[in-house]
Structures are given as structure tokens and as C-alpha cells.
Amino acid sequence: MSxxxxxxxxxxxxxxxxxxxxAFVVLRRNSMLVEGIAHAVLPGIVVGYAFTLDLNSPWLIxxxxxxxLLVVLCNEWLIRTGLLTGDAPQGLVFPxxxxxxxxxxxxxxxxxxxxxxxxxxxxLNLAAFHQLVVNGVSIGPRYLYVMLAVLIVNVAFIAIFxxxxxxxxxxxxxxxxxxxxxxLLNTAFMFLVSVTVVAAFHAAGALLVISLxxxxxxxxxxxSQRLSxxxxxxxxxxxxxxxxxxxxAYVLNAATSAGMAVFYGFMFVxxxxxxxxxxxxxxxxxAEAASAGRPAGNLGxxxxxxxPRYAFAAQRRQEESGRRDGxxxxxDTQAAE
Amino acid sequence: xxxxxxxxxNHTFRMVFFGTTVIGLVAGxxxxxxxxxxxxxxxxxxxxxxxxxxxxxxxTAVVVLGVSGRNMLGLIVGAVTTGTLAALFANSIxxxxxxxxxxxxxxxxxxxFGAGMIVxxxxxxxxxxxxxxxxxxxxxxxSVITIADLATSTAVGALALILMLVFWKEFTLRxxxxxHSTVLxxxxxxxxxxxxxxxxxxxxxxxxxxxxxxxxAVVVTPPAAARQWTSTLPGMVALSGAFGAIGxxxxxxxxxxxxxxxxxxVIVLTLFVIFLVSLLASPRRSVITTTLRRARARESLRRxxxxxxxxx
Amino acid sequence: xxxxxxxxxxxxxxxxxxxxxxxxxxxxxxxxGSVMGIIGPNGAGKSTLIKAxxxxxxxxxxTSEFFGQPLDQVRRxxxxxxxxxxxxxxxxxxxIDLVTMGTYGELGWIRRPGKAERARAMASLxxxxxxxxxxxxxxxxxxxxxxxxxxxxxxxQAPDLYFMDEPFQGIDAKSQQAMVDVLxxxxxxxxxxxxxxxxxxxxxxxxxxxxxxxxxVVASGPADTAFTKENIRTAYKAREGAEAFLETAV
Numbered sequence: 001m002s003x004x005x006x007x008x009x010x011x012x013x014x015x016x017x018x019x020x021x022x023a024f025v026v027l028r029r030n031s032m033l034v035e036g037i038a039h040a041v042l043p044g045i046v047v048g049y050a051f052t053l054d055l056n057s058p059w060l061i062x063x064x065x066x067x068x069l070l071v072v073l074c075n076e077w078l079i080r081t082g083l084l085t086g087d088a089p090q091g092l093v094f095p096x097x098x099x100x101x102x103x104x105x106x107x108x109x110x111x112x113x114x115x116x117x118x119x120x121x122x123x124l125n126l127a128a129f130h131q132l133v134v135n136g137v138s139i140g141p142r143y144l145y146v147m148l149a150v151l152i153v154n155v156a157f158i159a160i161f162x163x164x165x166x167x168x169x170x171x172x173x174x175x176x177x178x179x180x181x182x183x184l185l186n187t188a189f190m191f192l193v194s195v196t197v198v199a200a201f202h203a204a205g206a207l208l209v210i211s212l213x214x215x216x217x218x219x220x221x222x223x224s225q226r227l228s229x230x231x232x233x234x235x236x237x238x239x240x241x242x243x244x245x246x247x248x249a250y251v252l253n254a255a256t257s258a259g260m261a262v263f264y265g266f267m268f269v270x271x272x273x274x275x276x277x278x279x280x281x282x283x284x285x286x287a288e289a290a291s292a293g294r295p296a297g298n299l300g301x302x303x304x305x306x307x308p309r310y311a312f313a314a315q316r317r318q319e320e321s322g323r324r325d326g327x328x329x330x331x332d333t334q335a336a337e
Numbered sequence: 338x339x340x341x342x343x344x345x346x347n348h349t350f351r352m353v354f355f356g357t358t359v360i361g362l363v364a365g366x367x368x369x370x371x372x373x374x375x376x377x378x379x380x381x382x383x384x385x386x387x388x389x390x391x392x393x394x395x396x397t398a399v400v401v402l403g404v405s406g407r408n409m410l411g412l413i414v415g416a417v418t419t420g421t422l423a424a425l426f427a428n429s430i431x432x433x434x435x436x437x438x439x440x441x442x443x444x445x446x447x448x449x450f451g452a453g454m455i456v457x458x459x460x461x462x463x464x465x466x467x468x469x470x471x472x473x474x475x476x477x478x479x480s481v482i483t484i485a486d487l488a489t490s491t492a493v494g495a496l497a498l499i500l501m502l503v504f505w506k507e508f509t510l511r512x513x514x515x516x517h518s519t520v521l522x523x524x525x526x527x528x529x530x531x532x533x534x535x536x537x538x539x540x541x542x543x544x545x546x547x548x549x550x551x552x553x554a555v556v557v558t559p560p561a562a563a564r565q566w567t568s569t570l571p572g573m574v575a576l577s578g579a580f581g582a583i584g585x586x587x588x589x590x591x592x593x594x595x596x597x598x599x600x601x602x603v604i605v606l607t608l609f610v611i612f613l614v615s616l617l618a619s620p621r622r623s624v625i626t627t628t629l630r631r632a633r634a635r636e637s638l639r640r641x642x643x644x645x646x647x648x649x
Numbered sequence: 650x651x652x653x654x655x656x657x658x659x660x661x662x663x664x665x666x667x668x669x670x671x672x673x674x675x676x677x678x679x680x681x682g683s684v685m686g687i688i689g690p691n692g693a694g695k696s697t698l699i700k701a702x703x704x705x706x707x708x709x710x711x712t713s714e715f716f717g718q719p720l721d722q723v724r725r726x727x728x729x730x731x732x733x734x735x736x737x738x739x740x741x742x743x744x745i746d747l748v749t750m751g752t753y754g755e756l757g758w759i760r761r762p763g764k765a766e767r768a769r770a771m772a773s774l775x776x777x778x779x780x781x782x783x784x785x786x787x788x789x790x791x792x793x794x795x796x797x798x799x800x801x802x803x804x805x806q807a808p809d810l811y812f813m814d815e816p817f818q819g820i821d822a823k824s825q826q827a828m829v830d831v832l833x834x835x836x837x838x839x840x841x842x843x844x845x846x847x848x849x850x851x852x853x854x855x856x857x858x859x860x861x862x863x864x865x866v867v868a869s870g871p872a873d874t875a876f877t878k879e880n881i882r883t884a885y886k887a888r889e890g891a892e893a894f895l896e897t898a899v
Contacts, residue, residue: 026436027740031443032378082667083616083625086375088561096552096609099602102476106598120475120550121454163732163761165748174802177703178730179721207385207550208454211447218440224741225786254458261451268444272434281892435739435788548676578852635709642663642710 006140007128014203015242017151018212026217036094037068042101056146068194121255122205133289150199204257211261356487357589363494365559365581367539372560382446383420388453390419396489409489423449431513439448475600477548479589480483490542498533548601559609562615584608654681656841662711673865684842686856693862695845728808733795745783751805773801778827793824811842
């Protein structure tokens with residue numbers, strides 16, 4: 001396999017492995033928690049690397065992923081103590097863990113040679129350097145198969161738990177009354193996200209992996225009316241973004257993850273903009289149809305792509321702001337109901 | 338290892354120490370408002386997004402103006418611009434689409450930081466004078482701070498603090514009663530803008546010493562620690578400023594004294610220790626005593642509720 | 650107290666938020682076939698009561714029983730209609746999908762909702778009078794339509810015992826009528842309904858049994874004996890809304 005083909009395939013597989021769980025991360029409003037996980041796994045990676053000398057070692061990946069889970073659990077615990085306000089618990093633990101990782105690296109801990117630039121944004125070319133050779137024939141970067149394994153695990157997890165993930169994400173309490181173990185599912189899911197983040201570290205670094213996880217799913221969320229459609233679109237945006245980002249980075253001689261992050265951002269804005277435009281056009285057409293006495297349903301294929309009418313947007317916003325006030329973990333003032 | 342006498346005997350080191358202390362003081366004090374308004378994480382977005390601004394300021398200075406790229410004022414202007422744009426971008430996504438604020442922040446943060454990393458690579462690959470050590474914006478390096486830098490960041494930081502003191506009454510009102518203080522009328526949005534601007538300034542003056550990656554800790558950790566010791570706003574702002582100052586000063590000292598360690602991570606760890614001590618040992622809100630007290634109160638309540646039934 | 654079979658009951662149920670009691674020693678039972686209204690002022694612990702019974706909130710003391718058994722034995726016979734404001738209506742799903750979620754409790758590890766489940770979901774939508782909205786994105790629904798979709802999601806489980814948290818909140822007259830019709834149907838079928846309600850004037854229209862709650866049970870039983878002026882006054886103390894209601898009604 002040629003180097004450029006292997007490397008671009010690696011970019012695509014990494015993007016897919018990160019983006020699919022990202023759909024649930026976005027819907028569960030855990031996006032900034034992924035930021036925390038991605039930073040917190042660094043000391044785990046450094047220490048693991050010192051012992052295994054292999055960023056793709058499964059021991060390193062699982063071990064460092066536990067550090068990511070630590071951030072999730074610490075966050076939940078800090079919220080429960082009621083001693084902190086707002087989103088501060090999410091911002092307290094991960095910088096310290098990340099700082100510890102950086103200090104370990106600069107102190108040359110156990111002769112770990114990780115360039116800080118690689119730590120931040122990864123280096124896809126370096127990651128793709130070690131080729132897997134079978135019978136004297138190169139079958140692409142070894143790392144490609146690591147990410148492929150992670151992708152398969154993620155797809156399998158989502159496929160097996162799809163109904164459970166769907167109902168717990170939408171209405172946690174309803175799922176609990178149905179008898180689902182929602183907390184266990186959530187912890188397992190966040191651990192999987194953590195594993196994915198660690199595995200993608202080599203390719204995307206600690207800082208931009210959050211883009212790979214969150215942005216394709218957010219873009220798909222803008223125009224999806226069904227979860228299954230959102231997952232398909234998420235995969236599509238991830239692949240397009242990976243290839244385009246790879247190309248941008250190649251042209252500018254910059255890190256692939258940086259190219260992907262920027263392209264993902266433009267893609268998000270473009271989709272949001274086109275979506276707004278489409279709503280305006282449809283609203284105009286609907287007004288015309290209404291004045292002509294025709295029904296303005298949104299069934300069929302048009303319904304699949306059709307957008308909410310936002311007729312109740314104002315009311316909904318109001319309800320939500322009320323809910324947010326009530327449910328925010330306001331440490332000092334929260335009431336039970 | 339540089340010992341303290343040698344450290345403070347050296348004019349540059351002394352200035353660096355006091356300079357970073359001022360940065361910590363400003364960030365800690367103003368971070369209190371971000372903390373109390375429950376918007377701590379937006380500071381992460383602003384800090385990361387300061388990178389492209391700082392780098393573009395460098396490029397503009399070198400390429401367009403033909404002057405030295407290491408100008409603190411230029412850095413601050415650039416960083417404030419992109420930091421503010423990123424925060425507005427995140428808020429506008431959350432307001433105009435169905436994407437929630439946490440995801441909106443993640444999108445904004447990664448786009449701006451990704452762009453910053455691309456610009457960084459362009460600078461690294463290009464023939465720009467004075468580009469050595471430009472990567473220090475990532476994790477901070479207090480030892481390259483010049484007297485002129487120091488004077489600028491101190492002046493800008495002082496300006497932010499003065500704004501806070503002048504509008505103290507309005508800031509307090511907005512922080513504790515965002516709904517009812519709309520009686521301030523149009524001034525509510527002016528006060529919000531002002532408060533936001535001071536917070537952005539507090540964040541970006543730390544870019545050189547602490548770096549964009551970990552600046553969030555200097556804004557979030559001191560108020561979270563201070564909150565465990567005090568319940569009043571003046572107390573919190575003062576204590577948070579003090580914690581920020583101590584953490585930054587000690588961090589800067591250690592990073593220079595030990596040598597070859599970026600300043601940001603050391604400052605962050607120092608602040609984290611202060612936070613842990615506050616969480617464990619504060620007399621009224623120690624996590625240990627609070628948990629015990631709560632468990633005991635629940636247990637006695639449980640017993641009371643159980644015994645009274647048997648009477649019935 | 651009624652002497653018939655009991656659909657659910659709590660014994661000495663108390664809930665505390667941290668160390669502050671929200672519910673104190675709640676004893677009450679719901680006879681099979683009744684519509685029990687949980688009535689009380691804001692902060693009385695109405696939602697907390699049914700959440701504690703359903704295991705969503707851990708009680709400090711006490712137990713709950715359903716048809717004489719603990720919750721885990723009889724989950725399939727219990728339906729819960731949560732408050733519609735508790736979820737994100739921008740979630741990418743259609744109304745029929747939302748209603749089908751009610752069948753997820755019966756699916757094992759492998760089975761996915763198929764034609765049979767969707768047909769049942771459609772029947773529930775017809776029951777609540779919104780079959781034409783089946784393919785709508787849930788964010789398009791009005792407040793009343795949301796409540797009806799939530800009711801349909803509970804109906805699809807075909808439970809014997811319903812818990813409804815503020816089903817009439819933010820609802821239009823048409824939706825209200827549709828929901829009242831469903832409630833009447835359920836009652837005619839001998840189902841039991843526990844309903845959190847805060848609008849005093851309509852209590853009598855929906856409920857034949859009432860539990861007046863204000864941190865603890867003020868009165869519980871058939872509406873005629875429990876829903877009295879004196880009990881309401883005790884539960885609401887001197888709240889304006891209740892005073893106005895007492896002037897005109899009962």
C-alpha cells in the first residue's frame with residue numbers, strides 16, 4: 001500500500017472511530033467532558049509509553065483510558081459534593097492532570113521522547129510510519145489496524161446497545177423506570193469514548209481529538225430528524241472532513257488534525273447556513289401552500305429532510321431556560337424538585 | 338537549581354516573579370465573576386482561541402509593519418480579538434441553532450485552536466525573524482518575559498482591575514441577580530460586555546507566561562478554592578486574587594529555578610494543590626467534614642423518622 | 650380507606666435532599682381502578698413522591714409496593730409519564746419513534762422494535778388523537794401535542810398502573826380534552842392512575858381519590874372525604890390561589 005493511501009485511510013478510519021460515539025456525546029451534552037478526557041489521558045499515556053515504548057500498546061490504551069474515566073467520575077463526584085458552582089467542576093481536574101503529563105515529558109521521564117507539538121495535535125505521518133508487512137508485502141500502517149479495531153468495537157457497541165443508548169440519551173428517567181441500568185451504560189460508554197480518545201492520540205493529539213469527536217456529529221444534528229439518519233450523516237461528514245483536512249494539511253505542511261479541525265468548522269458553518277436558508281424557503285412555500293388551501297405536511301422524502309417549523313421555538317426556549325435554571329447543579333441553592 | 342537569594346538578587350528574575358504574580362492576581366480576581374456566573378468553561382475557549390490572534394499579531398508586526406514580532410501590546414490586541422470572536426461564535430451557535438452551548442464551545446475552541454496550530458506551522462516553516470520560541474505561547478515561558486512586556490501586561494491588567502472596582506456595584510448586581518438587575522435597563526448589556534471584556538483581558542495577559550492550553554486553570558481554580566473559605570463577594574475576589582498571585586509567583590519561581598520546565602504546567606499544579614487543600618481543610622466547607630456532617634444529619638433524620646412511626 | 654385490592658402503596662416513605670427532608674413518612678395506598686390525584690403546593694414533594702416510588706430518587710426510609718410486590722418484579726405492569734419539560738425536544742427522532750420507545754422495556758438484547766411494535770405505537774397515537782403527527786420531528790410539536798405523545802408512549806406499554814407527572818401542564822384545550830378521554834377509557838378498563846396535579850379547580854373532574862401533600866400527607870382517600878376545605882387549607886396554608894379557589898368551589 002502506498003504511503004499516502006495508507007495515511008489518508010488512517011485519517012478516515014480515525015475520524016470515523018471518533019465521530020460515531022460523538023453522536024451520543026453531543027446529544028448527551030458531554031462535549032466539554034471529552035475536552036477534559038482528552039487532556040487527562042496524557043499522564044497515563046506518558047507513563048504507559050515509558051514502560052511499553054509503544055503508543056499503540058493495548059495496555060497503554062486501556063490504562064490511559066482509565067485516567068480519562070477518572071475525570072468523568074471526579075466531575076460527577078465534585079458536582080455531588082455541592083461545594084462548587086456551575087461548570088467549574090469540569091474545568092478543575094483535567095488541567096492538573098495535563099500539566100502533570102507535560103512536566104513528565106519535559107523532565108524526560110524515563111527517556112520518553114514526545115515532542116510537545118505531537119502531544120497537542122498528533123502527527124499522522126509519524127503514526128503511519130510503521131508499516132505492517134505480511135509475506136513481504138506492505139498492507140498499510142500498523143496503526144491503521146489499531147484504529148480499525150477501535151472503530152469495530154465502537155460500531156459493535158453502538159449496534160448492540162442502540163435502543164438502550166437511544167432511550168437513555170433521550171429520557172434517562174423513563175429508561176430507568178423501564179428497568180435499564182442507565183448509570184452502568186453511561187460509565188461503559190464514557191470509558192469507550194476515553195479508549196477512543198487515547199487510541200486517536202497518536203493521530204490527533206490531546207487538543208484536537210475533541211474536534212474529531214464532536215463536530216461531525218454536531219453538523220449532522222443540525223439537519224437530522226432521526227437518530228439513524230444522524231449517525232449516517234455523522235459518518236459521512238467525518239469521511240469528507242478527514243479527506244479534506246488531510247489535503248489542507250498536506251498543502252500547508254501542517255498537522256492533519258489541525259486541517260481537519262478547521263475544515264470541520266467550515267463544514268459546520270456551511271451546513272448551518274444552508275439549513276437556515278432552506279427553512280426560510282420552506283416557510284415561504286408553506287405560506288404559499290396555505291394560502292392556496294393545500295395541506296402542508298412533511299411526509300415522505302421531503303419529510304426526511306424537512307426541518308422543524310420552529311412555530312413553538314419561543315415557547316420551547318422559555319421552557320428550556322426554566323428547566324436549565326431548575327436543573328443546573330447550583331451548588332448553594334439547588335432544591336430537590 | 339537557582340536558590341531564592343540568587344533568584345531575587347537577579348533583577349530580571351525579580352521582575353518576572355512579580356510580573357507573573359500580577360497576572361495571577363488579575364486572572365484570579367476576575368475569574369471569580371466567571372465562576373459565580375457559572376461560565377467557567379468559556380474561559381477555556383477564550384484562552385485556546387487567543388493563539389491564532391497572538392500569532393497573527395506576530396505575523397502582522399513582522400511582515401506588514403516590519404518591526405519586531407514580540408510586542409506585548411500587539412499580542413494582547415490580537416489575542417483579545419480572536420478570543421472574543423471565539424466566545425461570540427460559540428454563543429451565536431447556541432443561540433441560533435439547536436446545538437447546545439457545551440458542543441458550541443467545543444466547536445469554536447477547536448476551530449480557532451486548529452487555525453492557530455496551522456499558523457504556528459506556517460511561522461515555523463517560514464523565514465520570519467524572531468520566531469524562535471514562538472511555541473512558548475502554548476505552555477508559557479516566564480523566563481523570556483522582558484521588562485517592557487511586564488510593564489504592558491501589568492498596565493493592562495491594572496486597567497481591568499480598575500474597571501472592576503469602578504463598576505463594582507453593577508458587577509455585583511449582575512452576578513447575583515441577573516434577572517432582576519435588568520432594571521438596569523440597557524445598561525445590563527453594557528455591564529455584561531464590560532465584565533466579559535475584563536475577563537478576556539485577564540485571560541490573554543497570561544498567554545506569554547502560562548500559555549493558551551492551561552490558562553483555564555488560572556481563571557477557574559483560584560475562585561473554586563477561594564469559595565471554600567469565604568461567602569462574600571469582596572472576600573472571594575480578594576482571596577481568589579491572592580491564590581492566583583501565589584500560585585503564579587511560586588510556579589514562575591519553580592519553573593525558572595529548576596530550569597527547562599514550561600511555566601504554565603508548574604503554575605497549574607501549584608494552583609491545584611491550593612485547591613485540594615481548600616477542598617479538604619477549609620473549616621466550614623471541607624469536603625470531609627461536610628460529607629460526614631451530611632451523613633450524620635441524614636442518619637439522625639432517618640432514625641427520627643423511623644422512631645416516630647413506631648409511636649403511632 | 651378503601652378496602653378493595655391495592656395497586657400500590659408506600660409505607661413510611663421519606664426522602665431527603667442531602668440532609669433536608671423533602672417528604673416525611675408518607676403512607677398512602679391507591680386502590681385498584683382508582684384515579685388518585687397527588688395534590689399540593691409547589692415544593693410539596695409531589696414529583697419527588699412518585700420518583701421515589703419508582704426508584705428514580707433513593708428514599709431515606711420506607712418502602713413502596715406495587716400489586717403487593719417490589720418494583721423490580723412488576724416493572725412491566727407500570728407505566729411512567731415523565732414531565733415533558735424534562736427532555737430535549739431537539740433530539741433527532743420522530744413522534745412514532747418516540748412512542749415506540751415505550752416498547753423498549755420488553756425487548757431483550759437482540760430484538761429490535763419491528764412492525765408489531767410500530768403498529769402498537771400507531772394505535773396509541775390514534776388513542777391520543779394525533780396519528781397524523783406520526784412522522785413529525787418531535788421538536789415541531791406544540792406543548793399539548795408533546796404531552797399527548799408522552800401519554801401515547803406510556804399507553805403503548807399497556808400497563809395496569811400509570812404514573813403521570815403533571816400531564817396537563819402547558820396544554821391547550823383540545824389536547825386536554827383528548828387526554829381526559831383517554832383517562833376515562835383507562836378508568837373504564839379498570840386501570841389505576843396516579844396523577845400529579847396542581848390545578849385545584851379541575852381535581853374533581855379527573856380524580857376520584859386524592860392525596861393532599863405538603864411535605865407529608867395531609868389527607869388521603871376518596872375525594873369526598875379527603876378533598877375537603879379544611880384539608881386543602883392545611884395543605885396550602887394561606888396561599889392566595891387556594892383561598893380564591895376555596896371562595897368559589899368545593
